[in-house]
Each structure stands twice: as structure tokens, then as C-alpha cells.
Amino acid sequence: MVVMKMRFPFEKRVKLAQGLWILSWCATIAGATTFTLGCILKTELRRRAEVMDNSDIHIVPNTLIIVGLASLAINYFASKICQDALDAGRFPRWKNFLKPYFAVSCFFTVLMLLAVIMSYAMKGSLESSLKIGLRNGIRFYKDTDTPGRCFQKQNIDRMQMEFQCCGNNDFRDWFEVQWISNRYLNFNCKEVKDRIKSNVDGRYLVDGVPFSCCNPSSPRPCLQHQLTNNSAHYNYDYQAEELNIYLRGCREALVNYFMGLMNTISAGVLSIFLLQGSVLVSLRFLQTAMEALDGNENSEIETEGYLLEKGVKETVMEYLDPVLKFFLLKNQVQEGMAEEGASTASPP
Template sequence: MAIGVYKLSQKNRNTLASIIYFMCTLEMAIGMCMAGSSIYTMVAVSPIIHSEKSEVDFAFAITGIFGTHIIIQHIVGYKVCYKCVKQAHKKSTRNLLFLWSCIGANMTLNLIIICHYLRKLKNHIAKSIKQSFMLGMTHYLKDVTWKETIDRLQYDNECCGIFSFQDWEEKAWLTRYHVNVECDTIKEYRISEDILALPVIPWSCCKIDFPMQCLHDPLQQPQFAHIWVDEPSIVRNSINTTGCLDGLTTIIFIFINTYICMTALVFILQLFVFLMSRIMYTSARNAILLNNSECIAPGWIFGRGDCGYTGGQTLADIMGPLPPQTDDEMPKPTVKKSRFKCFRKKTKIADDVTATETTLENIESAPSQTIEAPDIQQSSQNIGDELKRLKQ
């Protein structure tokens, strides 16, 4: 039994081909977005993630490769669609459509698997960024690379700390090698007795547009030290209070969520393209089997003649008995030899007629002889009969 039978005219098949062309173009645009976002993430975002940069690069390199795969897949789809409409009678068209459909199904399945792991990668990336930032805060004054990375990150994203600026105040990033723990000022501003926690944050946490001096270090700004006690709101207004974790993960999460949505769209479009290409191809093929490539013919998703399947309805069952062939549709014999023979036959007849007419003229122009009347009449009648027979 045929599945998904639709009767299509030549105009319907051309319209279906136009829709398939449009869907292939749309999927190519999606593939370009996938490849472009993957490249941007590898170049601009992953360098910020110090410890997990290689893993993030690998994940988005895979997504970029599959985006390129989508582009190539649907460039070939233009050729497949053309052959399905114009060259449905060829065996190569059937094989090409089958191979193209299998590659598309494999590509879509791989995209779904990648999206499943990207969802897990989101939590892993958030945890990795948090651990990397905490490690960088600890080594902020010990490692020049970490200091430059965190300063650039906080300054460019206008953020401070992991969750807020208080992470710097609660973190023991200042040690006894950086400050004199026996100093009265240090004892005054020391927040905790267990760790060396002070209300000091890096300069990169300062707001760019703050009209006054940034109040980020009471140890180095003793003339404004009373503000930390009397007007703490002014201190907060001079620095960025939001953390950097949300800003960093938001960009990557947007790309991952967008990639998942694009994969779902690719899956839907690929399914529609497969179904429509099958119906269009089988309708064009069946139209040729009905002895008229422009007639209305049934197309189906799966039916008789597909993959060796011999059951189900035949074309006669679906369309009814075939109409009788007209004279124009009758097969024409080979004309090369027959034309040559016909030409020889006509030439021979013309020669015989010319010879007979010449004989008659000779007889009429010959000198008068004494011939019996019955013999002359009989000869003339025989010649006239022969002339009529040759002309016929």
C-alpha cells in the first residue's frame, strides 16, 4: 500500500520544486549562522575562559563543522531537486536522491546528539568559569597573566568579582607580603580575623563614567578613608557592583540556546524537504510511466517500486485504465532506411513514367507507316493502360 499519495500536475511539481529551493536556501542561511557563531565564540569568548578554553574550542569547532556541512548539503540539494523534476527517468536520479536523503538524516541525527551534550556543557562552562575566576583572584598579585586577564575582563564587561564586588573583600587575595598585618590601619579595616579580608578591590572594578575619584582602596586613599565608614553608598556608586559570571556565561548560553533552536528548525525543514522531494520525484517518474511527462500523476512518500517493494496499488489502480494512444503518441518507425527506399522507389517510378512518355512521343513523331487500324488501336490502348498504372 502506498503511503502519502498525492496527485500532482506539472505546475504542482514545479511549485513544489520552488518550495524545496527556498527551504534549501533557508537551511544554508542557518548553517552560515551556526558556523559564524562558532567561529566568534572560539575567537572572542573562549579566550576569557582560562582553564576550559580547549574544551570550549573543541565543542564549538564541532558545531562549526556541522554548520559547514549543512551549507554543502543544501548546495547539492539544488542539483538533486533539478534532477528529480527534469530527469526522473534516470536511475542515477533515484540513487542520488536516496544518498542525499541518507546523508541529511545522518547530519540531523548528529546535530541532535550535539545539542544534547551542549545542554550539559552549559552547567559545566558556568562551573568552569567560576573556578577559573576564583583561581585568578587568588593569583591576582602573584601572576601577571592572571592580573592582565582579570583586569581586561572586568574593565571591558564593566563587572567586578564573580557574583559581586564583595567577592574581592571576602577573598584572601592580599597576603602578609602585600600589606603589613601589624599596622593599625590594617587592623582597623580588617573584616575577618581568620583570613586577611580587606575592603580593597582592583582598579578595573571602577566605573568609567563616575564623575569623582574612584573609591576602591582605602589603604591607598587615606584622605577619603572616612567615606568607607560614613558614606558607604558613595563607595558603591564609584565601582561596578555586578559580578562577571552572568556576563560571561550569558554570551555562551545565548549561542548554545540559539544553536539548539537552529537544530530544531533544521530537523523540521529537513523532514519537510525529504517528504516533498519524495512526492515530487515519484510524481515526475510516474508521469513518464504514463507516457506523458506533463500529465497529472500520483506521487508518494513510499509505494510500489521503492526499495524493491512490489506490493500496493499500481498506477492503473490509482489513475484508472490508461487512455488509448493517439496517432501522435504512436511509436514512429526508424526513417533512415525507409526514406532511402522510398526515395529509390519514387525515382524508379519517375524514370518509368519519363521513359513511357518518351516512347509515346517517339511513336507519335515517327513516319507514317501502313499499319492495320485494329493493331494501332490495340497498341495505343496497351500503352495508355501501362502509363496509368505507372502514374498510380
């Protein structure tokens, strides 16, 4: 059953080819845009690699980069096909090329849609990655002399100031780790000795936060230390007063930032997907309308174009059959080699 059959007079075919040529170059620019968006997202994720536990989230920018590059090639060839469609004598040279071209184009177009879906679905993975990564980042904050962690303190401080956040979930996360290096502690001081002895792991824990947690918009000078001790500061109430440090955790801030970035990119990629789909549909109509001219000397006659020669299921199976036969043949060869190896290894 033919799907979406349309009639194309000569003038309509010419307009379709000309319009499609413009559309294909617009899609080429859109492909370059997709590639650029993927690079931007990957760069931002790499900037925060030290506070991320895994790289699963990189599948989204990697997919966008691959799809963007493929879109450049796909739409470049689409523009060349449109040019040759204006000359009925030159169009037949594309005949054997178009079937694999449409298969590859549809694959990458669907992949573009999957990248959009993945960008929304990766929020859970992003949260868990940041949760573990930030926890480790805070734990290694003091290790400025350890190779591989020399810039950990600098990165954490810059991140907290840039995103106006403090800690992983909130500022209390700093109370649970020793974030002051031993090299800056006076072990002859009784207070330091008592704090270390009072801790099972022998760590120097304080109810304070690094300077990067301070909120510069607060009218009060920053209180970094003894945040839970009301008597340590004048006119201060830890429970009732809004502290002059950032109250939002960095995990929440980073998740909101990256999801906002990915949502914006996804909206752009979705519009590019619709543009790419329009190019493929229009090119399919042009192909079938031009193929109807085969063997006809009069190139100005009216022809019929269609989207699919058969039903959707039959068309999908037509493209999948060669792939399935290839893997079936490959499995049969492997099974035959395994049986031959078993018979050779068995005793006579």
C-alpha cells in the same frame, strides 16, 4: 501503510522542482550561516578560556560548525537533484544515491535540533565551569611573572571593565585572596608584617579590590582599599552606602552574556532547522513522484508522491537493520577470535 500520499500532475511536479531548487539554495545560505554562528560562539568561548575550567561547553559550537558544513553539501546536492528532476531521463541516475542521502540528511538535521537543545541545557555546565575558572583566575591574578600566567591580570582587569563586574560571586571574593604580588610589598613595614603574620597561610589579605572594579559612573572618586573601614573615608558607611565599585559578580555577568548569545543563536538555528526540514520533505515528495515515471515513456502523466512508503516504525527499522547487522557481525567475529585465542592459550 503509505504516509501523506499526494497526487502530482506534470505542472505541479515542475513547480515543485523549481520551488525546491530555490529553497535548497536558501538552505545552503542558511547552512553557511549556521557554520558562521558556530565559529562566532566558539571564538567567544575561546576568548574567555582562561576563566573556564573545562571545555564541555564547546560541544555546542563544534556541533553547529559540523552541521553547517554538512548542510552546505546536503543542499548543494538537493539543488542538483531538482535540476535533473525537470528532465525525466536524467533523474534515474540519482536512484541509488537517494536512500543513503536521505539517511545522512536526516541525521544531520536531527543533530542541528540537538545543538539547539544542548545550548539551553548547558547552562549548568557553563556556570560550574565559570565558577571554578574565575576562582582560579582571581587566585593567580598576582602571578604576572609566572610563565603561562603573565597575562592573567590583564585579562581579568579587561573582563571586569568590559562586563562591569567584580570578583566571582561579588567584590568580597577579592578579600579572600592575596591579589597583590610580594614584589610590590614592603616587608620592612610593620603593617605588612602584621597582616602576613595574622594569616595562617602567610598571605597578605586586604579588604580592597583592583582598580578594574571601580564604577566610572559613580560620582565619588573610586575607593579601592579599606572598603569595610568606615573611619578610613570621609562620609562613608560600608553597610548603608552603595559602593562606587561594581556589585555584580563576573560569573553572573558572563553566564547572562553567554546564555543570551546562545539563545539568540539557537533561535536562528531553529528557523534554519525548519527550513532544512522543509527541503527534505519536499525532496522526498519529488523523489517518489518522479520514481513513479520509471518505465513510462510519457513523462507528463499524473503521478503519486508520498512521504513514507511504510509506517514510521517500519521505515526507521529499515534504515537501522543494516547498521545493526554490521555491529552484530562485528561482535560475532570478535567473540570468535577471543574463543580461538582462549583455546590456543589453554594447555593440551
